[in-house]
Amino acid sequence: MNSPTIADLEAEAVRHKPAFGENAHILCDNLVRIFKTEGVEVVALQGLDLLVDRGELIAIVGASGSGKSTLLNILSGLDVPTAGVARVAGVDLLSMSSRDRLRYRRSTVGFIWQQTARNLLPYLSGIENVLLPMRFAGKRSRRRAEELLEALGVAHCGDRRPGQMSGGQQQRVAIAVALANRPEVLLADEPTGELDSENSAEVFKALRTASTEFGTTVVVVTHDDMVAGSVDRTVGIRDGRTSSEVLRRVATDEHGREEVVAEEYAVLDRAGRLQLPRDFMTALNMERRVRLELERDHIGVWPDQREERE
C-alpha cells in the first residue's frame, strides 16, 4: 500500500477537526462592521468572535460605544455586517435575501428594546399585542398567548393597555410578544434599563423562564449588575471585540454550603490573540511589547525591561 501524502494527511486532519463553532446556535467569527458617514469611517466591530450554545442565557457587557448594540442589531437581522461570519440557528446573516430576512425577523428571532414604549402598541391590550405577531405569521392562537402571559407572570395584564401596566409588566408582556412565534433566539437590549430593582428582578426572571421553560437561546445586553451577575456566562466587549468572559458555577464550600463562584477569563481568538485587561497593563507599565515565557502549566507575561532601561 502507498504511504499517505502530505495532502492526504491534511485532508484527514480537516475531516476530524470540527469547523469553528460548527455546533453553536449563534456563531460570530471575525465579525466586522464599519459605518461610513460623510466620508468618516467608524469601526464599530473589529473582528468579534462569539459562540453561544442552544438554550444558553448569556449577558453582554461593555463600556458605552464598545459595539454591543451594533452586535445585537446584526444578530436581529436589522443590520448587515461589513465582513466576517454571522450565523444564527443555521441562518447565514450575510447572504440572506430580503425575503429570508423578513422571515428570519418574524420567526427565528424575538427582540426586546430598552424603551418599554417601543415594544408594545399603546392602543392594544396585552393579549392583543401578543396576538399581533402571530397574525403576521398566520398562526393566531389565543390559547398560546394566554399561556405565554401566564408563564411570564403577567396573566392579569391580558386585558390592560400598556399605559395601565408598570414598566416591569410592560417588559414582561414584551417578552411574551417576542416569544409569540416560538423564536429560537431572544435578543434584549438593556431590557431593565428603565426599571427599578424590583421590576428588573421580575423581568430577569421572565428571561430565565424563556431559556429554561421554552429552551430559547437568550442574549441580553446590559449595564445592570444584577442581570450580568445572575447568568452563567457574561461576555465583555471592548473596542468592538470580545475581550473577557466571566463564568459562574455553583460550588460547595468547606461547611457544605452552596455558593456561586465567578471566574474571569480573557478570550483567546483562533489566531492566538488575547486582550490583556487595561488595569493589568497600567499596573505593570506594559506597552507595545511584552516578553512571554512558556512554563509547564502556564505562560508568563513580563513588561519589556529593555524599554525601561533605554
Ligand SMILES: Nc1ncnc2c1ncn2[C@@H]1O[C@H](COP(=O)(O)OP(=O)(O)OP(=O)(O)O)[C@@H](O)[C@H]1O
Ligand atoms: N449608524 C451609525 N453610524 C455611525 N456610527 C455608528 C452607528 N451606530 C453605531 N455607531 C458607532 O459605533 C460604535 C459602537 O456603537 P454601539 O451603539 O454599538 O455601542 P454600545 O456598546 O451599544 O454603546 P451604548 O452602551 O452607549 O449603547 C460607536 O463608536 C458608535 O458611535
